[in-house]
Amino acid sequence: MSTNPKRDVFASLARVGTALSSPIRIEFLELLAQSERSVEQLAGLTGTTVANTSQHLQRLRQAGLIVGRKEGLYVFYRLAGDEVVALLSAMARVGEAYVADVERIVRLYFAQKDELEPVPAKEVLERARKSLVTVLDVRPPEEFAAGHVPGAINIPVQELEKRIKELPKRREVIAYCRGPYCLMSFEAVEKLRKKGWRARRLENGLPEWRAAGLPVVEEAES
Amino acid sequence: MSTNPKRDVFASLARVGTALSSPIRIEFLELLAQSERSVEQLAGLTGTTVANTSQHLQRLRQAGLIVGRKEGLYVFYRLAGDEVVALLSAMARVGEAYVADVERIVRLYFAQKDELEPVPAKEVLERARKSLVTVLDVRPPEEFAAGHVPGAINIPVQELEKRIKELPKRREVIAYCRGPYCLMSFEAVEKLRKKGWRARRLENGLPEWRAAGLPVVEEAES
Protein backbone atom coordinates (compact mmCIF):
# COMPACT_ATOMS: atom_id res chain seq x y z
CA MET A 1 0.00 0.00 0.00
CA SER A 2 2.67 2.42 1.01
CA THR A 3 5.39 0.87 -1.11
CA ASN A 4 3.54 1.08 -4.40
CA PRO A 5 3.26 4.84 -4.76
CA LYS A 6 6.83 5.08 -3.57
CA ARG A 7 8.04 3.02 -6.48
CA ASP A 8 6.10 5.33 -8.76
CA VAL A 9 7.81 8.35 -7.26
CA PHE A 10 11.20 6.72 -7.79
CA ALA A 11 10.23 6.08 -11.39
CA SER A 12 9.35 9.73 -11.85
CA LEU A 13 12.64 10.83 -10.37
CA ALA A 14 14.43 8.34 -12.59
CA ARG A 15 12.80 10.00 -15.58
CA VAL A 16 14.45 13.24 -14.52
CA GLY A 17 17.72 11.35 -14.15
CA THR A 18 17.36 9.82 -17.60
CA ALA A 19 16.88 13.26 -19.07
CA LEU A 20 20.18 14.25 -17.48
CA SER A 21 22.02 11.18 -18.71
CA SER A 22 23.12 12.51 -22.09
CA PRO A 23 25.96 15.03 -22.61
CA ILE A 24 24.10 16.73 -25.44
CA ARG A 25 21.02 17.27 -23.33
CA ILE A 26 23.11 18.82 -20.58
CA GLU A 27 24.66 21.09 -23.17
CA PHE A 28 21.16 22.13 -24.26
CA LEU A 29 20.24 22.83 -20.66
CA GLU A 30 23.29 24.98 -20.15
CA LEU A 31 22.45 26.98 -23.27
CA LEU A 32 18.84 27.33 -22.19
CA ALA A 33 19.97 28.52 -18.78
CA GLN A 34 21.22 31.63 -20.58
CA SER A 35 18.13 32.52 -22.55
CA GLU A 36 15.31 30.86 -24.40
CA ARG A 37 16.18 29.60 -27.86
CA SER A 38 14.54 28.00 -30.87
CA VAL A 39 15.14 24.43 -31.97
CA GLU A 40 17.16 25.55 -34.97
CA GLN A 41 19.39 27.78 -32.86
CA LEU A 42 20.14 24.96 -30.46
CA ALA A 43 20.87 22.60 -33.33
CA GLY A 44 23.29 25.11 -34.83
CA LEU A 45 25.04 25.86 -31.55
CA THR A 46 25.67 22.21 -30.78
CA GLY A 47 26.22 20.89 -34.29
CA THR A 48 23.46 18.29 -34.27
CA THR A 49 20.67 17.79 -36.77
CA VAL A 50 17.39 19.56 -36.21
CA ALA A 51 15.38 16.35 -35.94
CA ASN A 52 17.72 14.96 -33.34
CA THR A 53 17.66 18.21 -31.41
CA SER A 54 13.88 18.19 -31.44
CA GLN A 55 13.79 14.69 -30.00
CA HIS A 56 16.19 15.55 -27.19
CA LEU A 57 14.21 18.66 -26.35
CA GLN A 58 11.09 16.61 -26.10
CA ARG A 59 12.68 14.23 -23.64
CA LEU A 60 13.72 17.20 -21.56
CA ARG A 61 10.21 18.56 -21.72
CA GLN A 62 8.66 15.24 -20.71
CA ALA A 63 10.95 15.17 -17.69
CA GLY A 64 9.67 18.61 -16.75
CA LEU A 65 13.01 20.36 -17.16
CA ILE A 66 12.09 22.72 -19.99
CA VAL A 67 8.94 24.27 -21.44
CA GLY A 68 8.20 25.37 -24.99
CA ARG A 69 6.42 28.42 -26.32
CA LYS A 70 5.25 28.63 -29.90
CA GLU A 71 5.58 31.95 -31.69
CA GLY A 72 4.81 31.90 -35.37
CA LEU A 73 6.91 29.28 -37.06
CA TYR A 74 9.34 29.00 -34.17
CA VAL A 75 9.15 27.07 -30.92
CA PHE A 76 11.20 28.72 -28.20
CA TYR A 77 12.30 26.51 -25.33
CA ARG A 78 13.41 27.68 -21.90
CA LEU A 79 14.14 26.12 -18.52
CA ALA A 80 11.00 25.22 -16.61
CA GLY A 81 12.16 27.15 -13.55
CA ASP A 82 14.91 28.08 -11.15
CA GLU A 83 14.75 24.65 -9.58
CA VAL A 84 16.34 23.29 -12.74
CA VAL A 85 19.32 25.60 -12.32
CA ALA A 86 19.62 24.42 -8.73
CA LEU A 87 19.57 20.84 -9.96
CA LEU A 88 22.33 21.48 -12.48
CA SER A 89 24.40 23.20 -9.82
CA ALA A 90 23.92 20.27 -7.46
CA MET A 91 25.08 17.91 -10.19
CA ALA A 92 28.13 20.02 -10.89
CA ARG A 93 28.99 20.10 -7.20
CA VAL A 94 28.78 16.33 -6.93
CA GLY A 95 30.76 16.00 -10.12
CA GLU A 96 33.49 18.36 -8.98
CA ALA A 97 33.66 16.90 -5.53
CA TYR A 98 33.76 13.25 -6.39
CA VAL A 99 34.32 12.55 -10.04
CA ALA A 100 38.03 12.69 -10.62
CA ASP A 101 37.52 13.44 -14.30
CA VAL A 102 35.95 16.84 -13.92
CA GLU A 103 38.64 18.07 -11.63
CA ARG A 104 41.35 16.56 -13.77
CA ILE A 105 40.02 18.25 -16.87
CA VAL A 106 39.71 21.59 -15.17
CA ARG A 107 43.21 21.29 -13.76
CA LEU A 108 44.61 20.22 -17.08
CA TYR A 109 43.38 23.28 -18.90
CA PHE A 110 43.61 25.74 -16.06
CA ALA A 111 46.54 24.65 -14.00
CA GLN A 112 46.30 27.48 -11.51
CA LYS A 113 42.67 26.84 -10.65
CA ASP A 114 43.44 27.05 -6.93
CA GLU A 115 44.59 30.63 -7.27
CA LEU A 116 41.39 31.57 -9.03
CA GLU A 117 39.35 31.76 -5.85
CA PRO A 118 35.78 32.70 -6.71
CA VAL A 119 34.03 35.66 -5.16
CA PRO A 120 30.60 35.17 -3.55
CA ALA A 121 27.71 36.84 -5.33
CA LYS A 122 26.57 39.05 -2.45
CA GLU A 123 30.03 40.52 -2.01
CA VAL A 124 30.18 41.43 -5.68
CA LEU A 125 26.83 43.18 -5.66
CA GLU A 126 27.78 45.37 -2.72
CA ARG A 127 31.19 46.31 -4.02
CA ALA A 128 29.89 46.94 -7.52
CA ARG A 129 27.34 49.41 -6.12
CA LYS A 130 30.16 51.29 -4.42
CA SER A 131 32.18 51.20 -7.67
CA LEU A 132 34.96 49.32 -5.93
CA VAL A 133 35.09 46.64 -8.63
CA THR A 134 34.39 46.31 -12.35
CA VAL A 135 32.02 43.49 -13.23
CA LEU A 136 32.90 41.83 -16.54
CA ASP A 137 30.53 39.63 -18.54
CA VAL A 138 32.54 37.50 -20.98
CA ARG A 139 29.61 35.79 -22.70
CA PRO A 140 28.49 36.46 -26.29
CA PRO A 141 26.53 39.71 -26.82
CA GLU A 142 23.18 37.99 -27.42
CA GLU A 143 23.33 36.27 -24.05
CA PHE A 144 24.38 39.53 -22.44
CA ALA A 145 21.36 41.20 -24.00
CA ALA A 146 19.03 38.56 -22.61
CA GLY A 147 20.07 39.43 -19.08
CA HIS A 148 23.15 40.48 -17.14
CA VAL A 149 24.39 41.70 -13.79
CA PRO A 150 23.63 45.42 -13.24
CA GLY A 151 26.52 47.61 -14.29
CA ALA A 152 28.41 44.80 -15.98
CA ILE A 153 30.59 45.46 -19.05
CA ASN A 154 30.28 42.94 -21.88
CA ILE A 155 33.46 41.81 -23.59
CA PRO A 156 33.30 38.28 -25.04
CA VAL A 157 36.33 36.30 -24.03
CA GLN A 158 37.60 36.09 -27.62
CA GLU A 159 37.77 39.86 -27.87
CA LEU A 160 39.20 40.39 -24.44
CA GLU A 161 42.80 40.83 -25.47
CA LYS A 162 42.20 43.56 -28.00
CA ARG A 163 39.57 45.37 -25.93
CA ILE A 164 41.28 45.03 -22.57
CA LYS A 165 41.89 48.79 -22.42
CA GLU A 166 38.18 49.37 -21.91
CA LEU A 167 38.58 48.11 -18.38
CA PRO A 168 39.92 50.54 -15.75
CA LYS A 169 43.16 49.13 -14.43
CA ARG A 170 42.98 50.48 -10.89
CA ARG A 171 39.81 48.59 -10.00
CA GLU A 172 39.70 44.85 -9.56
CA VAL A 173 37.78 42.98 -12.28
CA ILE A 174 35.21 40.33 -11.38
CA ALA A 175 34.54 38.10 -14.39
CA TYR A 176 31.59 35.79 -14.85
CA CYS A 177 30.06 33.66 -17.58
CA ARG A 178 27.45 30.91 -17.71
CA GLY A 179 27.82 28.85 -14.60
CA PRO A 180 30.08 26.89 -12.31
CA TYR A 181 31.13 24.55 -15.08
CA CYS A 182 31.56 27.21 -17.72
CA LEU A 183 35.22 27.79 -18.29
CA MET A 184 35.22 31.16 -20.05
CA SER A 185 35.60 33.16 -16.86
CA PHE A 186 38.69 31.13 -15.91
CA GLU A 187 40.17 32.02 -19.26
CA ALA A 188 39.31 35.69 -18.81
CA VAL A 189 40.88 35.91 -15.37
CA GLU A 190 44.00 34.21 -16.69
CA LYS A 191 44.33 36.72 -19.53
CA LEU A 192 43.63 39.73 -17.33
CA ARG A 193 46.22 38.70 -14.78
CA LYS A 194 48.85 38.19 -17.46
CA LYS A 195 48.35 41.78 -18.58
CA GLY A 196 48.67 43.09 -15.04
CA TRP A 197 45.05 43.52 -13.99
CA ARG A 198 43.77 42.32 -10.67
CA ALA A 199 40.99 39.87 -11.50
CA ARG A 200 38.87 37.16 -9.94
CA ARG A 201 35.95 34.99 -10.95
CA LEU A 202 32.40 35.43 -9.75
CA GLU A 203 31.26 32.36 -7.87
CA ASN A 204 28.92 30.59 -10.30
CA GLY A 205 27.40 32.36 -13.29
CA LEU A 206 24.39 34.35 -14.34
CA PRO A 207 21.78 31.58 -14.07
CA GLU A 208 22.69 31.02 -10.41
CA TRP A 209 22.77 34.78 -9.84
CA ARG A 210 19.27 35.03 -11.24
CA ALA A 211 18.08 32.01 -9.26
CA ALA A 212 19.38 33.60 -6.06
CA GLY A 213 16.98 36.48 -6.62
CA LEU A 214 19.69 39.06 -7.29
CA PRO A 215 18.89 41.89 -9.72
CA VAL A 216 19.27 41.30 -13.46
CA VAL A 217 19.17 43.87 -16.24
CA GLU A 218 17.38 42.90 -19.44
CA GLU A 219 17.92 45.09 -22.47
CA ALA A 220 14.77 46.39 -24.15
CA GLU A 221 14.33 45.04 -27.65
CA SER A 222 14.30 47.61 -30.45
CA MET B 1 40.25 24.77 -27.61
CA SER B 2 37.77 26.01 -25.09
CA THR B 3 34.94 23.80 -26.32
CA ASN B 4 36.77 20.53 -26.02
CA PRO B 5 37.16 20.36 -22.24
CA LYS B 6 33.63 21.61 -22.00
CA ARG B 7 32.34 18.57 -23.82
CA ASP B 8 34.30 16.43 -21.40
CA VAL B 9 32.73 18.17 -18.44
CA PHE B 10 29.28 17.58 -19.91
CA ALA B 11 30.17 13.93 -20.32
CA SER B 12 31.16 13.71 -16.67
CA LEU B 13 27.93 15.33 -15.58
CA ALA B 14 26.02 12.98 -17.85
CA ARG B 15 27.65 10.06 -16.05
CA VAL B 16 26.14 11.36 -12.83
CA GLY B 17 22.81 11.70 -14.62
CA THR B 18 23.04 8.15 -15.94
CA ALA B 19 23.57 6.89 -12.41
CA LEU B 20 20.33 8.63 -11.45
CA SER B 21 18.38 7.23 -14.40
CA SER B 22 17.17 4.01 -12.79
CA PRO B 23 14.38 3.80 -10.19
CA ILE B 24 16.17 1.04 -8.31
CA ARG B 25 19.35 3.05 -8.00
CA ILE B 26 17.40 5.98 -6.62
CA GLU B 27 15.81 3.63 -4.12
CA PHE B 28 19.28 2.48 -3.09
CA LEU B 29 20.39 6.07 -2.68
CA GLU B 30 17.41 6.87 -0.52
CA LEU B 31 18.16 3.88 1.68
CA LEU B 32 21.83 4.82 1.87
CA ALA B 33 20.86 8.36 2.84
CA GLN B 34 19.64 6.80 6.09
CA SER B 35 22.69 4.79 7.04
CA GLU B 36 25.39 2.69 5.48
CA ARG B 37 24.31 -0.79 4.49
CA SER B 38 25.78 -3.98 3.08
CA VAL B 39 25.02 -5.32 -0.38
CA GLU B 40 22.93 -8.11 1.03
CA GLN B 41 20.85 -5.75 3.15
CA LEU B 42 20.12 -3.53 0.17
CA ALA B 43 19.19 -6.53 -1.93
CA GLY B 44 16.78 -7.71 0.74
CA LEU B 45 15.21 -4.30 1.28
CA THR B 46 14.49 -3.77 -2.41
CA GLY B 47 13.74 -7.34 -3.43
CA THR B 48 16.42 -7.64 -6.10
CA THR B 49 19.08 -10.30 -6.47
CA VAL B 50 22.45 -9.78 -4.85
CA ALA B 51 24.37 -9.84 -8.12
CA ASN B 52 22.09 -7.23 -9.63
CA THR B 53 22.35 -5.07 -6.53
CA SER B 54 26.13 -5.28 -6.65
CA GLN B 55 26.19 -4.12 -10.25
CA HIS B 56 23.94 -1.15 -9.55
CA LEU B 57 26.05 -0.18 -6.56
CA GLN B 58 29.14 -0.21 -8.69
CA ARG B 59 27.60 2.15 -11.20
CA LEU B 60 26.70 4.48 -8.38
CA ARG B 61 30.25 4.26 -7.09
CA GLN B 62 31.74 4.97 -10.51
CA ALA B 63 29.57 8.06 -10.74
CA GLY B 64 31.00 9.19 -7.41
CA LEU B 65 27.70 9.06 -5.56
CA ILE B 66 28.56 6.37 -3.02
CA VAL B 67 31.67 4.90 -1.45
CA GLY B 68 32.29 1.40 -0.13
CA ARG B 69 34.09 0.21 2.97
CA LYS B 70 35.12 -3.39 3.40
CA GLU B 71 34.79 -4.92 6.83
CA GLY B 72 35.43 -8.63 7.00
CA LEU B 73 33.19 -10.41 4.56
CA TYR B 74 30.87 -7.46 4.15
CA VAL B 75 31.14 -4.34 2.01
CA PHE B 76 29.26 -1.43 3.51
CA TYR B 77 28.22 1.34 1.15
CA ARG B 78 27.29 4.88 2.11
CA LEU B 79 26.67 8.17 0.33
CA ALA B 80 29.85 9.90 -0.78
CA GLY B 81 28.87 13.13 0.97
CA ASP B 82 26.22 15.68 1.79
CA GLU B 83 26.35 17.01 -1.74
CA VAL B 84 24.61 13.83 -2.83
CA VAL B 85 21.72 14.50 -0.46
CA ALA B 86 21.49 18.00 -1.89
CA LEU B 87 21.40 16.52 -5.37
CA LEU B 88 18.58 14.13 -4.46
CA SER B 89 16.64 16.98 -2.89
CA ALA B 90 17.10 19.11 -6.00
CA MET B 91 15.78 16.27 -8.12
CA ALA B 92 12.78 15.81 -5.87
CA ARG B 93 12.04 19.51 -6.03
CA VAL B 94 12.13 19.51 -9.81
CA GLY B 95 10.03 16.37 -9.84
CA GLU B 96 7.43 17.77 -7.49
CA ALA B 97 7.29 21.12 -9.18
CA TYR B 98 7.07 20.02 -12.76
CA VAL B 99 6.38 16.33 -13.16
CA ALA B 100 2.67 15.93 -12.90
CA ASP B 101 3.02 12.29 -11.93
CA VAL B 102 4.64 12.84 -8.59
CA GLU B 103 2.06 15.28 -7.45
CA ARG B 104 -0.77 13.18 -8.78
CA ILE B 105 0.47 10.13 -6.91
CA VAL B 106 0.88 12.02 -3.68
CA ARG B 107 -2.56 13.51 -4.03
CA LEU B 108 -4.09 10.18 -4.86
CA TYR B 109 -2.88 8.58 -1.68
CA PHE B 110 -3.03 11.61 0.55
CA ALA B 111 -5.91 13.66 -0.67
CA GLN B 112 -5.56 16.30 2.01
CA LYS B 113 -1.90 16.97 1.27
CA ASP B 114 -2.47 20.71 1.24
CA GLU B 115 -3.50 20.62 4.87
CA LEU B 116 -0.34 18.81 5.80
CA GLU B 117 1.81 21.92 5.75
CA PRO B 118 5.39 21.03 6.64
CA VAL B 119 7.27 22.72 9.47
CA PRO B 120 10.73 24.20 8.77
CA ALA B 121 13.63 22.45 10.48
CA LYS B 122 14.88 25.44 12.49
CA GLU B 123 11.49 26.05 14.01
CA VAL B 124 11.25 22.44 15.14
CA LEU B 125 14.65 22.48 16.82
CA GLU B 126 13.80 25.58 18.83
CA ARG B 127 10.40 24.43 19.92
CA ALA B 128 11.63 20.93 20.76
CA ARG B 129 14.26 22.44 23.07
CA LYS B 130 11.54 24.32 24.91
CA SER B 131 9.45 21.11 25.07
CA LEU B 132 6.67 22.79 23.15
CA VAL B 133 6.40 19.95 20.65
CA THR B 134 7.00 16.20 20.53
CA VAL B 135 9.29 15.09 17.71
CA LEU B 136 8.29 11.73 16.28
CA ASP B 137 10.56 9.53 14.15
CA VAL B 138 8.44 7.03 12.21
CA ARG B 139 11.28 5.14 10.54
CA PRO B 140 12.33 1.56 11.41
CA PRO B 141 14.38 1.19 14.63
CA GLU B 142 17.67 0.41 12.86
CA GLU B 143 17.55 3.67 10.96
CA PHE B 144 16.62 5.51 14.13
CA ALA B 145 19.65 3.97 15.84
CA ALA B 146 21.94 5.15 13.05
CA GLY B 147 21.01 8.74 13.73
CA HIS B 148 18.00 10.82 14.73
CA VAL B 149 16.85 14.27 15.77
CA PRO B 150 17.74 15.01 19.42
CA GLY B 151 14.87 14.17 21.76
CA ALA B 152 12.87 12.35 19.10
CA ILE B 153 10.65 9.40 19.99
CA ASN B 154 10.83 6.40 17.64
CA ILE B 155 7.58 4.70 16.70
CA PRO B 156 7.61 3.04 13.26
CA VAL B 157 4.54 3.99 11.29
CA GLN B 158 3.20 0.42 11.31
CA GLU B 159 3.11 0.41 15.10
CA LEU B 160 1.78 3.91 15.47
CA GLU B 161 -1.83 2.98 16.02
CA LYS B 162 -1.23 0.60 18.90
CA ARG B 163 1.49 2.72 20.54
CA ILE B 164 -0.13 6.08 20.05
CA LYS B 165 -0.65 6.45 23.80
CA GLU B 166 3.11 6.93 24.25
CA LEU B 167 2.73 10.40 22.80
CA PRO B 168 1.51 13.19 25.10
CA LYS B 169 -1.75 14.48 23.70
CA ARG B 170 -1.48 18.08 24.83
CA ARG B 171 1.68 18.81 22.79
CA GLU B 172 1.71 19.03 19.03
CA VAL B 173 3.52 16.16 17.31
CA ILE B 174 6.06 16.84 14.53
CA ALA B 175 6.60 13.67 12.48
CA TYR B 176 9.48 13.01 10.12
CA CYS B 177 10.90 10.13 8.10
CA ARG B 178 13.42 9.78 5.31
CA GLY B 179 13.05 12.79 3.09
CA PRO B 180 10.79 14.98 1.04
CA TYR B 181 9.61 12.11 -1.10
CA CYS B 182 9.20 9.63 1.74
CA LEU B 183 5.54 9.16 2.43
CA MET B 184 5.60 7.63 5.90
CA SER B 185 5.35 10.95 7.72
CA PHE B 186 2.24 11.85 5.71
CA GLU B 187 0.70 8.60 6.83
CA ALA B 188 1.67 9.24 10.45
CA VAL B 189 0.18 12.73 10.50
CA GLU B 190 -3.00 11.38 8.96
CA LYS B 191 -3.35 8.70 11.65
CA LEU B 192 -2.52 11.06 14.50
CA ARG B 193 -5.09 13.59 13.38
CA LYS B 194 -7.76 10.95 13.07
CA LYS B 195 -7.21 10.04 16.72
CA GLY B 196 -7.43 13.65 17.82
CA TRP B 197 -3.79 14.65 18.13
CA ARG B 198 -2.44 17.86 16.67
CA ALA B 199 0.24 16.82 14.21
CA ARG B 200 2.33 18.17 11.36
CA ARG B 201 5.19 16.96 9.18
CA LEU B 202 8.76 18.10 9.46
CA GLU B 203 9.90 19.75 6.25
CA ASN B 204 12.13 17.16 4.56
CA GLY B 205 13.63 14.24 6.48
CA LEU B 206 16.67 13.25 8.46
CA PRO B 207 19.21 13.27 5.62
CA GLU B 208 18.40 16.91 4.84
CA TRP B 209 18.41 17.71 8.56
CA ARG B 210 21.87 16.25 8.81
CA ALA B 211 23.05 18.00 5.64
CA ALA B 212 21.86 21.33 7.05
CA GLY B 213 24.32 20.88 9.90
CA LEU B 214 21.65 20.46 12.58
CA PRO B 215 22.47 18.19 15.54
CA VAL B 216 21.99 14.43 15.21
CA VAL B 217 22.09 11.82 17.95
CA GLU B 218 23.77 8.51 17.12
CA GLU B 219 23.25 5.64 19.50
CA ALA B 220 26.38 3.99 20.79
CA GLU B 221 26.73 0.39 19.65
CA SER B 222 26.80 -2.22 22.37
Add this chain to the structure above:
DNA sequence: CTATTATTCAAGTGATATATTGAATACTAG
Protein backbone atom coordinates in the same frame (compact mmCIF):
# COMPACT_ATOMS: atom_id res chain seq x y z
C1' DC C 1 -4.28 28.08 -53.01
C1' DT C 2 0.79 27.28 -53.39
C1' DA C 3 5.40 27.56 -51.83
C1' DT C 4 8.37 27.91 -48.04
C1' DT C 5 10.17 27.09 -43.60
C1' DA C 6 10.39 25.35 -38.58
C1' DT C 7 9.21 21.67 -36.17
C1' DT C 8 7.61 17.12 -35.29
C1' DC C 9 6.62 12.28 -36.31
C1' DA C 10 7.76 7.46 -37.72
C1' DA C 11 10.65 3.69 -39.07
C1' DG C 12 15.11 1.45 -39.04
C1' DT C 13 19.84 0.38 -37.38
C1' DG C 14 23.70 0.10 -34.28
C1' DA C 15 24.93 0.82 -29.59
C1' DT C 16 24.01 0.59 -24.66
C1' DA C 17 21.52 -0.83 -20.40
C1' DT C 18 19.12 -4.31 -17.51
C1' DA C 19 18.23 -8.65 -15.18
C1' DT C 20 19.45 -13.43 -14.99
C1' DT C 21 22.53 -17.09 -14.52
C1' DG C 22 26.58 -19.46 -13.13
C1' DA C 23 31.27 -19.14 -11.92
C1' DA C 24 35.28 -16.71 -9.69
C1' DT C 25 37.27 -14.07 -5.89
C1' DA C 26 38.04 -12.63 -1.09
C1' DC C 27 37.65 -13.20 3.55
C1' DT C 28 36.61 -15.92 8.02
C1' DA C 29 36.16 -19.93 11.00
C1' DG C 30 37.66 -24.22 12.14
Add this chain to the structure above:
DNA sequence: CTAGTATTCAATATATCACTTGAATAATAG
Protein backbone atom coordinates in the same frame (compact mmCIF):
# COMPACT_ATOMS: atom_id res chain seq x y z
C1' DC D 1 44.21 -26.32 4.25
C1' DT D 2 39.01 -26.79 3.81
C1' DA D 3 34.31 -25.24 4.05
C1' DG D 4 31.22 -21.59 3.93
C1' DT D 5 29.64 -16.98 2.91
C1' DA D 6 29.54 -12.08 0.84
C1' DT D 7 30.65 -9.98 -3.04
C1' DT D 8 32.10 -9.50 -7.69
C1' DC D 9 32.84 -10.94 -12.46
C1' DA D 10 31.40 -12.72 -17.08
C1' DA D 11 28.14 -14.14 -20.50
C1' DT D 12 23.58 -13.81 -22.33
C1' DA D 13 18.74 -12.43 -23.97
C1' DT D 14 15.70 -8.56 -23.81
C1' DA D 15 14.62 -3.97 -23.80
C1' DT D 16 15.65 0.75 -24.38
C1' DC D 17 18.26 4.59 -26.37
C1' DA D 18 20.67 7.55 -29.93
C1' DC D 19 21.03 9.00 -34.44
C1' DT D 20 19.69 8.99 -39.36
C1' DT D 21 16.42 9.33 -42.97
C1' DG D 22 12.29 10.70 -45.14
C1' DA D 23 7.76 12.20 -44.66
C1' DA D 24 3.94 14.75 -42.18
C1' DT D 25 2.22 19.15 -39.63
C1' DA D 26 1.70 23.79 -38.83
C1' DA D 27 2.26 28.54 -39.64
C1' DT D 28 3.47 32.35 -42.85
C1' DA D 29 4.13 34.94 -47.28
C1' DG D 30 2.83 35.72 -51.83
